[in-house]
Amino acid sequence: MTEDTRYFISSALLSPERAAEAIRCHWGIESMHWVLDVIFKEDLSRLRRGHGAQNMALVRRLAFNIVRAGRGKRSIKTARKAAGWNPDFLAALILPPR
Template identity: 40%
Template sequence: MDRSREAAQVAQLRGTVTGRGTKSIEVVYLITSADHAVAPPGVLAAWVRGHWGIEALHHVRDVTFGEYLSQVRTGQTPRVVASCRNLAVSMLRIGGWSNIAAGLRHHARWPDDALTLALT
């Protein structure tokens, strides 16, 4: 039997989630095959933060850019379009926008302001 895939550790993570004027407590359970020597609490927390950072980008691409609704599906085009979306998100973040949707709306109204993002 291959024991490398058995659960070695279970952890509970609690966090406060704020959204649209409401606060709630979110409880997440983690199950990993990494034991406590390999993945102490600090390492588990870093793994979760890294995962949520990736999910935050996917959320922006899915919700703000409507990526799931895209009909671009052939060849290298989906990868190129995703790269363009990532570039847009990165440029807006570098330009100081924490709300990507608001940044996109702003630059849709004043497209010349987008030129300053490249200079930031």
């Protein structure tokens, strides 16, 4: 068994429990951004004018949440590809169950 020590700096006055919660929340957000960049290739987007960048960011996050919620045991990458290849799987993701 190994033990790691990490130090964090914050100007907020937090209890140890609240500080741990804030740290976990931060890494959850970082994890989502990693998925958006690696799986959805967000950093490669060339949209710069008008509202295109914001609109596509919203669409990517919507797709991310839909795929994450309905992927079952598949990885997000595999579920995203399956939705592109299989219209029945895509319909199961976006349509309410009957």
